[in-house]
Amino acid sequence: MSGEIVLSVSQLGKSFKDKKIISDISFEVKKGEIMAILGPNGAGKSTTIRNIMGIMYPDEGSVTFAHYKSGSIPRHKIGYLPEERGLYKNVSIMDILMYFAELKDYPVAKAKKRALAYLSKFGLEGKEKTSIEELSKGMGQKVQFIASIIHEPELLILDEPFSGLDPVSQEVFKQEIKELANNGTAILLSSHQMNLVEELCDRLYMIHQGSKVVSGTLSEVKKEYANFKCTIHGDNEPALLEKIPNVLRIEQKGKQTILYLSAEMDIPKWVKQWPEGIQVEELSIDRTTLHEIFIQIATGTGTKEGVQDA
Incomplete structure:
Protein backbone atom coordinates (compact mmCIF):
# COMPACT_ATOMS: atom_id res chain seq x y z
CA MET A 1 0.00 0.00 0.00
CA SER A 2 1.24 3.46 -0.86
CA GLY A 3 -0.35 5.14 2.17
CA GLU A 4 -2.16 7.60 -0.13
CA ILE A 5 -5.59 8.39 1.33
CA VAL A 6 -8.33 7.95 -1.27
CA LEU A 7 -11.40 8.36 0.97
CA SER A 8 -11.62 10.34 4.18
CA VAL A 9 -14.79 10.34 6.30
CA SER A 10 -14.70 12.89 9.13
CA GLN A 11 -17.14 13.21 12.05
CA LEU A 12 -20.11 12.14 9.93
CA GLY A 13 -23.52 12.58 11.52
CA LYS A 14 -27.04 12.01 10.19
CA SER A 15 -30.50 12.20 11.76
CA PHE A 16 -33.97 11.33 10.51
CA LYS A 17 -36.57 13.46 12.23
CA ASP A 18 -35.44 13.39 15.87
CA LYS A 19 -33.54 10.09 15.67
CA LYS A 20 -29.75 10.11 15.40
CA ILE A 21 -28.76 7.38 12.93
CA ILE A 22 -24.98 7.89 12.87
CA SER A 23 -22.75 10.08 15.00
CA ASP A 24 -19.07 11.06 14.75
CA ILE A 25 -18.16 8.44 12.14
CA SER A 26 -14.54 8.95 11.07
CA PHE A 27 -12.22 6.72 9.06
CA GLU A 28 -9.93 6.65 6.02
CA VAL A 29 -9.43 4.20 3.17
CA LYS A 30 -6.04 4.15 1.48
CA LYS A 31 -4.95 3.19 -2.01
CA GLY A 32 -4.62 -0.59 -2.33
CA GLU A 33 -6.32 -1.19 1.03
CA ILE A 34 -9.36 -3.34 1.84
CA MET A 35 -11.28 -1.73 4.69
CA ALA A 36 -14.30 -3.43 6.27
CA ILE A 37 -17.19 -1.45 7.72
CA LEU A 38 -19.06 -3.77 10.07
CA GLY A 39 -22.03 -3.75 12.37
CA PRO A 40 -25.33 -5.50 13.13
CA ASN A 41 -28.48 -4.66 11.16
CA GLY A 42 -29.57 -1.11 11.90
CA ALA A 43 -26.12 -0.04 13.12
CA GLY A 44 -25.78 2.71 10.50
CA LYS A 45 -23.58 1.06 7.85
CA SER A 46 -25.94 1.69 4.92
CA THR A 47 -26.53 5.29 6.01
CA THR A 48 -22.76 5.83 6.13
CA ILE A 49 -22.31 4.34 2.66
CA ARG A 50 -25.17 6.42 1.22
CA ASN A 51 -23.58 9.57 2.61
CA ILE A 52 -20.25 8.61 1.03
CA MET A 53 -21.98 7.97 -2.31
CA GLY A 54 -23.86 11.28 -2.20
CA ILE A 55 -27.21 9.46 -2.25
CA MET A 56 -27.95 11.49 0.88
CA TYR A 57 -26.03 14.26 2.57
CA PRO A 58 -24.78 14.35 6.18
CA ASP A 59 -26.05 16.80 8.76
CA GLU A 60 -22.58 16.94 10.25
CA GLY A 61 -19.05 16.18 9.13
CA SER A 62 -17.58 15.70 5.68
CA VAL A 63 -16.61 13.17 3.03
CA THR A 64 -13.44 13.85 1.05
CA PHE A 65 -12.42 11.78 -1.94
CA ALA A 66 -8.91 12.40 -3.30
CA HIS A 67 -9.16 16.16 -2.74
CA TYR A 68 -12.85 16.48 -3.77
CA LYS A 69 -15.20 17.77 -1.08
CA SER A 70 -18.68 16.51 -0.24
CA GLY A 71 -21.22 17.28 -2.94
CA SER A 72 -18.69 17.15 -5.77
CA ILE A 73 -17.40 13.59 -5.50
CA PRO A 74 -16.50 12.43 -9.03
CA ARG A 75 -18.83 9.49 -9.72
CA HIS A 76 -16.60 8.15 -12.49
CA LYS A 77 -13.90 7.49 -9.89
CA ILE A 78 -16.17 5.29 -7.72
CA GLY A 79 -17.54 1.78 -8.22
CA TYR A 80 -20.53 0.68 -6.15
CA LEU A 81 -22.12 -2.72 -5.63
CA PRO A 82 -25.30 -2.07 -3.60
CA GLU A 83 -26.78 -4.60 -1.19
CA GLU A 84 -30.08 -4.39 -3.05
CA ARG A 85 -29.18 -5.70 -6.49
CA GLY A 86 -30.99 -4.38 -9.55
CA LEU A 87 -30.34 -4.69 -13.28
CA TYR A 88 -32.66 -4.15 -16.25
CA LYS A 89 -34.15 -7.63 -16.79
CA ASN A 90 -34.75 -7.52 -20.55
CA VAL A 91 -31.32 -6.15 -21.49
CA SER A 92 -28.37 -8.30 -22.60
CA ILE A 93 -25.30 -8.69 -20.42
CA MET A 94 -23.02 -6.81 -22.81
CA ASP A 95 -25.50 -3.96 -23.30
CA ILE A 96 -25.90 -3.47 -19.55
CA LEU A 97 -22.12 -3.45 -19.03
CA MET A 98 -21.64 -0.94 -21.85
CA TYR A 99 -24.41 1.19 -20.36
CA PHE A 100 -22.65 1.32 -16.97
CA ALA A 101 -19.34 2.12 -18.67
CA GLU A 102 -20.98 4.96 -20.59
CA LEU A 103 -22.47 6.35 -17.37
CA LYS A 104 -18.92 6.61 -16.04
CA ASP A 105 -17.55 8.21 -19.26
CA TYR A 106 -15.32 5.19 -19.84
CA PRO A 107 -14.10 4.48 -23.41
CA VAL A 108 -16.44 1.99 -25.12
CA ALA A 109 -13.75 -0.08 -26.87
CA LYS A 110 -11.78 -0.43 -23.65
CA ALA A 111 -14.93 -1.29 -21.71
CA LYS A 112 -15.87 -4.04 -24.18
CA LYS A 113 -12.42 -5.60 -23.91
CA ARG A 114 -12.60 -5.55 -20.11
CA ALA A 115 -16.15 -6.92 -20.16
CA LEU A 116 -15.17 -9.91 -22.30
CA ALA A 117 -12.18 -10.65 -20.07
CA TYR A 118 -14.29 -10.54 -16.90
CA LEU A 119 -17.10 -12.62 -18.40
CA SER A 120 -14.52 -15.28 -19.22
CA LYS A 121 -13.00 -15.06 -15.74
CA PHE A 122 -16.42 -15.39 -14.06
CA GLY A 123 -17.60 -18.33 -16.16
CA LEU A 124 -19.93 -16.29 -18.39
CA GLU A 125 -17.99 -16.58 -21.62
CA GLY A 126 -20.25 -16.68 -24.69
CA LYS A 127 -23.23 -15.23 -22.80
CA GLU A 128 -22.75 -11.62 -23.96
CA LYS A 129 -26.17 -11.57 -25.66
CA THR A 130 -28.01 -13.39 -22.86
CA SER A 131 -30.59 -11.20 -21.14
CA ILE A 132 -30.36 -10.55 -17.41
CA GLU A 133 -33.71 -12.25 -16.75
CA GLU A 134 -32.29 -15.53 -18.10
CA LEU A 135 -29.51 -15.61 -15.49
CA SER A 136 -29.49 -17.31 -12.12
CA LYS A 137 -29.20 -15.10 -9.03
CA GLY A 138 -25.49 -15.90 -8.71
CA MET A 139 -24.78 -15.14 -12.37
CA GLY A 140 -26.70 -11.89 -12.11
CA GLN A 141 -24.59 -10.94 -9.12
CA LYS A 142 -21.43 -11.58 -11.12
CA VAL A 143 -22.69 -9.25 -13.87
CA GLN A 144 -23.47 -6.53 -11.33
CA PHE A 145 -20.03 -6.93 -9.81
CA ILE A 146 -18.44 -6.54 -13.26
CA ALA A 147 -20.60 -3.44 -13.81
CA SER A 148 -19.21 -1.92 -10.61
CA ILE A 149 -15.57 -2.31 -11.74
CA ILE A 150 -15.85 -1.99 -15.55
CA HIS A 151 -14.58 1.62 -15.44
CA GLU A 152 -11.48 0.93 -13.29
CA PRO A 153 -12.63 2.87 -10.22
CA GLU A 154 -10.13 4.28 -7.75
CA LEU A 155 -12.56 3.56 -4.91
CA LEU A 156 -14.79 0.48 -4.87
CA ILE A 157 -17.64 0.18 -2.36
CA LEU A 158 -19.00 -3.34 -1.91
CA ASP A 159 -22.14 -3.78 0.20
CA GLU A 160 -22.64 -7.49 1.08
CA PRO A 161 -20.82 -8.72 -2.06
CA PHE A 162 -20.93 -12.40 -1.00
CA SER A 163 -24.62 -12.61 -0.17
CA GLY A 164 -26.31 -15.47 -2.03
CA LEU A 165 -23.12 -16.79 -3.64
CA ASP A 166 -22.11 -20.44 -3.56
CA PRO A 167 -18.63 -21.26 -2.13
CA VAL A 168 -17.00 -21.48 -5.59
CA SER A 169 -18.35 -18.05 -6.60
CA GLN A 170 -17.32 -16.61 -3.22
CA GLU A 171 -13.78 -17.76 -3.91
CA VAL A 172 -13.82 -16.11 -7.37
CA PHE A 173 -15.04 -12.83 -5.82
CA LYS A 174 -12.43 -13.02 -3.04
CA GLN A 175 -9.58 -13.49 -5.48
CA GLU A 176 -10.80 -10.65 -7.70
CA ILE A 177 -11.18 -8.28 -4.74
CA LYS A 178 -7.63 -9.11 -3.63
CA GLU A 179 -6.32 -8.55 -7.16
CA LEU A 180 -8.08 -5.18 -7.42
CA ALA A 181 -6.50 -4.08 -4.13
CA ASN A 182 -3.08 -5.31 -5.25
CA ASN A 183 -3.48 -3.13 -8.35
CA GLY A 184 -4.17 -0.05 -6.22
CA THR A 185 -7.95 0.12 -5.87
CA ALA A 186 -9.12 1.38 -2.47
CA ILE A 187 -11.92 -0.92 -1.30
CA LEU A 188 -14.58 -0.32 1.35
CA LEU A 189 -16.42 -3.55 2.07
CA SER A 190 -19.48 -4.24 4.20
CA SER A 191 -20.34 -7.86 5.03
CA HIS A 192 -21.89 -9.99 7.74
CA GLN A 193 -19.69 -12.96 6.77
CA MET A 194 -16.92 -12.48 9.30
CA ASN A 195 -14.82 -15.42 8.08
CA LEU A 196 -14.49 -13.74 4.67
CA VAL A 197 -13.75 -10.37 6.27
CA GLU A 198 -10.92 -12.00 8.26
CA GLU A 199 -9.45 -13.45 5.06
CA LEU A 200 -9.68 -10.24 3.04
CA CYS A 201 -9.48 -7.07 5.05
CA ASP A 202 -6.47 -5.04 6.13
CA ARG A 203 -8.43 -2.93 8.62
CA LEU A 204 -11.94 -2.79 10.04
CA TYR A 205 -14.31 -0.22 11.49
CA MET A 206 -17.25 -1.51 13.51
CA ILE A 207 -20.36 0.56 14.15
CA HIS A 208 -22.96 -0.20 16.82
CA GLN A 209 -26.03 1.95 17.43
CA GLY A 210 -24.69 4.60 15.06
CA SER A 211 -21.27 5.07 16.65
CA LYS A 212 -17.81 3.54 16.37
CA VAL A 213 -17.08 0.73 18.82
CA VAL A 214 -13.99 -0.88 17.27
CA SER A 215 -11.39 0.12 14.68
CA GLY A 216 -7.91 -0.93 13.65
CA THR A 217 -6.11 -3.73 11.88
CA LEU A 218 -7.40 -7.24 12.46
CA SER A 219 -4.39 -8.09 14.63
CA GLU A 220 -4.87 -4.90 16.69
CA VAL A 221 -8.57 -5.64 17.22
CA LYS A 222 -7.87 -9.25 18.18
CA LYS A 223 -5.15 -8.21 20.59
CA GLU A 224 -7.47 -5.68 22.23
CA TYR A 225 -10.71 -7.66 22.27
CA ALA A 226 -10.05 -11.36 21.77
CA THR A 288 -11.29 -16.05 19.33
CA THR A 289 -12.58 -15.33 15.81
CA LEU A 290 -13.79 -12.02 14.44
CA HIS A 291 -17.26 -13.58 14.25
CA GLU A 292 -17.18 -14.24 18.01
CA ILE A 293 -15.87 -10.74 18.72
CA PHE A 294 -18.62 -9.25 16.53
CA ILE A 295 -21.35 -11.20 18.37
CA GLN A 296 -20.01 -10.33 21.80
CA ILE A 297 -19.64 -6.60 21.05
CA ALA A 298 -23.01 -6.36 19.29
CA THR A 299 -24.72 -7.98 22.28
CA GLY A 300 -22.79 -5.90 24.80
CA THR A 301 -20.83 -8.79 26.36
CA GLY A 302 -17.38 -7.92 24.99
CA THR A 303 -14.87 -5.57 26.59
CA LYS A 304 -11.42 -4.25 25.83
CA GLU A 305 -10.07 -6.84 28.23
CA GLY A 306 -11.24 -9.53 25.87
CA VAL A 307 -14.42 -11.29 24.88
CA GLN A 308 -16.08 -12.30 28.07
CA ASP A 309 -17.94 -15.39 29.17
CA ALA A 310 -21.38 -15.26 27.59
Whole structure:
Protein backbone atom coordinates (compact mmCIF):
# COMPACT_ATOMS: atom_id res chain seq x y z
CA MET A 1 0.00 0.00 0.00
CA SER A 2 1.24 3.46 -0.86
CA GLY A 3 -0.35 5.14 2.17
CA GLU A 4 -2.16 7.60 -0.13
CA ILE A 5 -5.59 8.39 1.33
CA VAL A 6 -8.33 7.95 -1.27
CA LEU A 7 -11.40 8.36 0.97
CA SER A 8 -11.62 10.34 4.18
CA VAL A 9 -14.79 10.34 6.30
CA SER A 10 -14.70 12.89 9.13
CA GLN A 11 -17.14 13.21 12.05
CA LEU A 12 -20.11 12.14 9.93
CA GLY A 13 -23.52 12.58 11.52
CA LYS A 14 -27.04 12.01 10.19
CA SER A 15 -30.50 12.20 11.76
CA PHE A 16 -33.97 11.33 10.51
CA LYS A 17 -36.57 13.46 12.23
CA ASP A 18 -35.44 13.39 15.87
CA LYS A 19 -33.54 10.09 15.67
CA LYS A 20 -29.75 10.11 15.40
CA ILE A 21 -28.76 7.38 12.93
CA ILE A 22 -24.98 7.89 12.87
CA SER A 23 -22.75 10.08 15.00
CA ASP A 24 -19.07 11.06 14.75
CA ILE A 25 -18.16 8.44 12.14
CA SER A 26 -14.54 8.95 11.07
CA PHE A 27 -12.22 6.72 9.06
CA GLU A 28 -9.93 6.65 6.02
CA VAL A 29 -9.43 4.20 3.17
CA LYS A 30 -6.04 4.15 1.48
CA LYS A 31 -4.95 3.19 -2.01
CA GLY A 32 -4.62 -0.59 -2.33
CA GLU A 33 -6.32 -1.19 1.03
CA ILE A 34 -9.36 -3.34 1.84
CA MET A 35 -11.28 -1.73 4.69
CA ALA A 36 -14.30 -3.43 6.27
CA ILE A 37 -17.19 -1.45 7.72
CA LEU A 38 -19.06 -3.77 10.07
CA GLY A 39 -22.03 -3.75 12.37
CA PRO A 40 -25.33 -5.50 13.13
CA ASN A 41 -28.48 -4.66 11.16
CA GLY A 42 -29.57 -1.11 11.90
CA ALA A 43 -26.12 -0.04 13.12
CA GLY A 44 -25.78 2.71 10.50
CA LYS A 45 -23.58 1.06 7.85
CA SER A 46 -25.94 1.69 4.92
CA THR A 47 -26.53 5.29 6.01
CA THR A 48 -22.76 5.83 6.13
CA ILE A 49 -22.31 4.34 2.66
CA ARG A 50 -25.17 6.42 1.22
CA ASN A 51 -23.58 9.57 2.61
CA ILE A 52 -20.25 8.61 1.03
CA MET A 53 -21.98 7.97 -2.31
CA GLY A 54 -23.86 11.28 -2.20
CA ILE A 55 -27.21 9.46 -2.25
CA MET A 56 -27.95 11.49 0.88
CA TYR A 57 -26.03 14.26 2.57
CA PRO A 58 -24.78 14.35 6.18
CA ASP A 59 -26.05 16.80 8.76
CA GLU A 60 -22.58 16.94 10.25
CA GLY A 61 -19.05 16.18 9.13
CA SER A 62 -17.58 15.70 5.68
CA VAL A 63 -16.61 13.17 3.03
CA THR A 64 -13.44 13.85 1.05
CA PHE A 65 -12.42 11.78 -1.94
CA ALA A 66 -8.91 12.40 -3.30
CA HIS A 67 -9.16 16.16 -2.74
CA TYR A 68 -12.85 16.48 -3.77
CA LYS A 69 -15.20 17.77 -1.08
CA SER A 70 -18.68 16.51 -0.24
CA GLY A 71 -21.22 17.28 -2.94
CA SER A 72 -18.69 17.15 -5.77
CA ILE A 73 -17.40 13.59 -5.50
CA PRO A 74 -16.50 12.43 -9.03
CA ARG A 75 -18.83 9.49 -9.72
CA HIS A 76 -16.60 8.15 -12.49
CA LYS A 77 -13.90 7.49 -9.89
CA ILE A 78 -16.17 5.29 -7.72
CA GLY A 79 -17.54 1.78 -8.22
CA TYR A 80 -20.53 0.68 -6.15
CA LEU A 81 -22.12 -2.72 -5.63
CA PRO A 82 -25.30 -2.07 -3.60
CA GLU A 83 -26.78 -4.60 -1.19
CA GLU A 84 -30.08 -4.39 -3.05
CA ARG A 85 -29.18 -5.70 -6.49
CA GLY A 86 -30.99 -4.38 -9.55
CA LEU A 87 -30.34 -4.69 -13.28
CA TYR A 88 -32.66 -4.15 -16.25
CA LYS A 89 -34.15 -7.63 -16.79
CA ASN A 90 -34.75 -7.52 -20.55
CA VAL A 91 -31.32 -6.15 -21.49
CA SER A 92 -28.37 -8.30 -22.60
CA ILE A 93 -25.30 -8.69 -20.42
CA MET A 94 -23.02 -6.81 -22.81
CA ASP A 95 -25.50 -3.96 -23.30
CA ILE A 96 -25.90 -3.47 -19.55
CA LEU A 97 -22.12 -3.45 -19.03
CA MET A 98 -21.64 -0.94 -21.85
CA TYR A 99 -24.41 1.19 -20.36
CA PHE A 100 -22.65 1.32 -16.97
CA ALA A 101 -19.34 2.12 -18.67
CA GLU A 102 -20.98 4.96 -20.59
CA LEU A 103 -22.47 6.35 -17.37
CA LYS A 104 -18.92 6.61 -16.04
CA ASP A 105 -17.55 8.21 -19.26
CA TYR A 106 -15.32 5.19 -19.84
CA PRO A 107 -14.10 4.48 -23.41
CA VAL A 108 -16.44 1.99 -25.12
CA ALA A 109 -13.75 -0.08 -26.87
CA LYS A 110 -11.78 -0.43 -23.65
CA ALA A 111 -14.93 -1.29 -21.71
CA LYS A 112 -15.87 -4.04 -24.18
CA LYS A 113 -12.42 -5.60 -23.91
CA ARG A 114 -12.60 -5.55 -20.11
CA ALA A 115 -16.15 -6.92 -20.16
CA LEU A 116 -15.17 -9.91 -22.30
CA ALA A 117 -12.18 -10.65 -20.07
CA TYR A 118 -14.29 -10.54 -16.90
CA LEU A 119 -17.10 -12.62 -18.40
CA SER A 120 -14.52 -15.28 -19.22
CA LYS A 121 -13.00 -15.06 -15.74
CA PHE A 122 -16.42 -15.39 -14.06
CA GLY A 123 -17.60 -18.33 -16.16
CA LEU A 124 -19.93 -16.29 -18.39
CA GLU A 125 -17.99 -16.58 -21.62
CA GLY A 126 -20.25 -16.68 -24.69
CA LYS A 127 -23.23 -15.23 -22.80
CA GLU A 128 -22.75 -11.62 -23.96
CA LYS A 129 -26.17 -11.57 -25.66
CA THR A 130 -28.01 -13.39 -22.86
CA SER A 131 -30.59 -11.20 -21.14
CA ILE A 132 -30.36 -10.55 -17.41
CA GLU A 133 -33.71 -12.25 -16.75
CA GLU A 134 -32.29 -15.53 -18.10
CA LEU A 135 -29.51 -15.61 -15.49
CA SER A 136 -29.49 -17.31 -12.12
CA LYS A 137 -29.20 -15.10 -9.03
CA GLY A 138 -25.49 -15.90 -8.71
CA MET A 139 -24.78 -15.14 -12.37
CA GLY A 140 -26.70 -11.89 -12.11
CA GLN A 141 -24.59 -10.94 -9.12
CA LYS A 142 -21.43 -11.58 -11.12
CA VAL A 143 -22.69 -9.25 -13.87
CA GLN A 144 -23.47 -6.53 -11.33
CA PHE A 145 -20.03 -6.93 -9.81
CA ILE A 146 -18.44 -6.54 -13.26
CA ALA A 147 -20.60 -3.44 -13.81
CA SER A 148 -19.21 -1.92 -10.61
CA ILE A 149 -15.57 -2.31 -11.74
CA ILE A 150 -15.85 -1.99 -15.55
CA HIS A 151 -14.58 1.62 -15.44
CA GLU A 152 -11.48 0.93 -13.29
CA PRO A 153 -12.63 2.87 -10.22
CA GLU A 154 -10.13 4.28 -7.75
CA LEU A 155 -12.56 3.56 -4.91
CA LEU A 156 -14.79 0.48 -4.87
CA ILE A 157 -17.64 0.18 -2.36
CA LEU A 158 -19.00 -3.34 -1.91
CA ASP A 159 -22.14 -3.78 0.20
CA GLU A 160 -22.64 -7.49 1.08
CA PRO A 161 -20.82 -8.72 -2.06
CA PHE A 162 -20.93 -12.40 -1.00
CA SER A 163 -24.62 -12.61 -0.17
CA GLY A 164 -26.31 -15.47 -2.03
CA LEU A 165 -23.12 -16.79 -3.64
CA ASP A 166 -22.11 -20.44 -3.56
CA PRO A 167 -18.63 -21.26 -2.13
CA VAL A 168 -17.00 -21.48 -5.59
CA SER A 169 -18.35 -18.05 -6.60
CA GLN A 170 -17.32 -16.61 -3.22
CA GLU A 171 -13.78 -17.76 -3.91
CA VAL A 172 -13.82 -16.11 -7.37
CA PHE A 173 -15.04 -12.83 -5.82
CA LYS A 174 -12.43 -13.02 -3.04
CA GLN A 175 -9.58 -13.49 -5.48
CA GLU A 176 -10.80 -10.65 -7.70
CA ILE A 177 -11.18 -8.28 -4.74
CA LYS A 178 -7.63 -9.11 -3.63
CA GLU A 179 -6.32 -8.55 -7.16
CA LEU A 180 -8.08 -5.18 -7.42
CA ALA A 181 -6.50 -4.08 -4.13
CA ASN A 182 -3.08 -5.31 -5.25
CA ASN A 183 -3.48 -3.13 -8.35
CA GLY A 184 -4.17 -0.05 -6.22
CA THR A 185 -7.95 0.12 -5.87
CA ALA A 186 -9.12 1.38 -2.47
CA ILE A 187 -11.92 -0.92 -1.30
CA LEU A 188 -14.58 -0.32 1.35
CA LEU A 189 -16.42 -3.55 2.07
CA SER A 190 -19.48 -4.24 4.20
CA SER A 191 -20.34 -7.86 5.03
CA HIS A 192 -21.89 -9.99 7.74
CA GLN A 193 -19.69 -12.96 6.77
CA MET A 194 -16.92 -12.48 9.30
CA ASN A 195 -14.82 -15.42 8.08
CA LEU A 196 -14.49 -13.74 4.67
CA VAL A 197 -13.75 -10.37 6.27
CA GLU A 198 -10.92 -12.00 8.26
CA GLU A 199 -9.45 -13.45 5.06
CA LEU A 200 -9.68 -10.24 3.04
CA CYS A 201 -9.48 -7.07 5.05
CA ASP A 202 -6.47 -5.04 6.13
CA ARG A 203 -8.43 -2.93 8.62
CA LEU A 204 -11.94 -2.79 10.04
CA TYR A 205 -14.31 -0.22 11.49
CA MET A 206 -17.25 -1.51 13.51
CA ILE A 207 -20.36 0.56 14.15
CA HIS A 208 -22.96 -0.20 16.82
CA GLN A 209 -26.03 1.95 17.43
CA GLY A 210 -24.69 4.60 15.06
CA SER A 211 -21.27 5.07 16.65
CA LYS A 212 -17.81 3.54 16.37
CA VAL A 213 -17.08 0.73 18.82
CA VAL A 214 -13.99 -0.88 17.27
CA SER A 215 -11.39 0.12 14.68
CA GLY A 216 -7.91 -0.93 13.65
CA THR A 217 -6.11 -3.73 11.88
CA LEU A 218 -7.40 -7.24 12.46
CA SER A 219 -4.39 -8.09 14.63
CA GLU A 220 -4.87 -4.90 16.69
CA VAL A 221 -8.57 -5.64 17.22
CA LYS A 222 -7.87 -9.25 18.18
CA LYS A 223 -5.15 -8.21 20.59
CA GLU A 224 -7.47 -5.68 22.23
CA TYR A 225 -10.71 -7.66 22.27
CA ALA A 226 -10.05 -11.36 21.77
CA ASN A 227 -9.37 -13.91 24.45
CA PHE A 228 -7.30 -16.99 23.79
CA LYS A 229 -9.09 -20.20 22.91
CA CYS A 230 -7.61 -23.71 23.25
CA THR A 231 -9.16 -26.56 21.28
CA ILE A 232 -8.30 -30.10 22.38
CA HIS A 233 -9.19 -33.33 20.59
CA GLY A 234 -9.03 -36.20 23.03
CA ASP A 235 -11.17 -38.41 25.28
CA ASN A 236 -11.23 -36.40 28.53
CA GLU A 237 -13.53 -36.38 31.53
CA PRO A 238 -15.08 -32.98 32.45
CA ALA A 239 -13.84 -33.33 36.05
CA LEU A 240 -10.25 -33.55 34.84
CA LEU A 241 -10.60 -30.62 32.45
CA GLU A 242 -12.00 -28.47 35.27
CA LYS A 243 -8.66 -28.82 37.08
CA ILE A 244 -6.89 -26.84 34.33
CA PRO A 245 -6.17 -23.36 35.77
CA ASN A 246 -7.25 -19.97 34.35
CA VAL A 247 -10.13 -21.32 32.27
CA LEU A 248 -13.15 -19.02 32.01
CA ARG A 249 -15.46 -21.47 30.30
CA ILE A 250 -15.42 -25.02 28.92
CA GLU A 251 -17.37 -26.29 25.92
CA GLN A 252 -17.25 -30.03 25.33
CA LYS A 253 -18.80 -32.00 22.47
CA GLY A 254 -17.72 -35.59 22.13
CA LYS A 255 -13.95 -35.75 21.98
CA GLN A 256 -13.58 -32.04 21.20
CA THR A 257 -13.13 -29.58 24.04
CA ILE A 258 -12.81 -25.79 23.76
CA LEU A 259 -11.24 -23.97 26.69
CA TYR A 260 -11.89 -20.21 26.77
CA LEU A 261 -9.06 -18.34 28.45
CA SER A 262 -8.31 -14.77 29.45
CA ALA A 263 -6.86 -12.26 26.98
CA GLU A 264 -3.45 -12.07 28.62
CA MET A 265 -1.94 -15.52 29.04
CA ASP A 266 1.56 -16.94 29.19
CA ILE A 267 0.64 -19.93 27.05
CA PRO A 268 3.82 -22.07 27.51
CA LYS A 269 3.68 -21.58 31.28
CA TRP A 270 -0.06 -22.32 31.33
CA VAL A 271 0.29 -25.62 29.44
CA LYS A 272 2.91 -26.78 31.98
CA GLN A 273 0.30 -26.32 34.74
CA TRP A 274 -2.07 -28.91 33.26
CA PRO A 275 -2.90 -31.87 35.50
CA GLU A 276 -1.55 -35.27 34.50
CA GLY A 277 -3.80 -37.52 32.45
CA ILE A 278 -5.09 -35.03 29.85
CA GLN A 279 -5.34 -36.86 26.53
CA VAL A 280 -4.34 -34.79 23.50
CA GLU A 281 -4.69 -36.16 19.97
CA GLU A 282 -4.73 -32.67 18.46
CA LEU A 283 -4.32 -29.25 20.04
CA SER A 284 -4.60 -25.68 18.75
CA ILE A 285 -4.42 -22.35 20.55
CA ASP A 286 -5.51 -19.09 18.94
CA ARG A 287 -7.51 -15.96 19.53
CA THR A 288 -11.29 -16.05 19.33
CA THR A 289 -12.58 -15.33 15.81
CA LEU A 290 -13.79 -12.02 14.44
CA HIS A 291 -17.26 -13.58 14.25
CA GLU A 292 -17.18 -14.24 18.01
CA ILE A 293 -15.87 -10.74 18.72
CA PHE A 294 -18.62 -9.25 16.53
CA ILE A 295 -21.35 -11.20 18.37
CA GLN A 296 -20.01 -10.33 21.80
CA ILE A 297 -19.64 -6.60 21.05
CA ALA A 298 -23.01 -6.36 19.29
CA THR A 299 -24.72 -7.98 22.28
CA GLY A 300 -22.79 -5.90 24.80
CA THR A 301 -20.83 -8.79 26.36
CA GLY A 302 -17.38 -7.92 24.99
CA THR A 303 -14.87 -5.57 26.59
CA LYS A 304 -11.42 -4.25 25.83
CA GLU A 305 -10.07 -6.84 28.23
CA GLY A 306 -11.24 -9.53 25.87
CA VAL A 307 -14.42 -11.29 24.88
CA GLN A 308 -16.08 -12.30 28.07
CA ASP A 309 -17.94 -15.39 29.17
CA ALA A 310 -21.38 -15.26 27.59
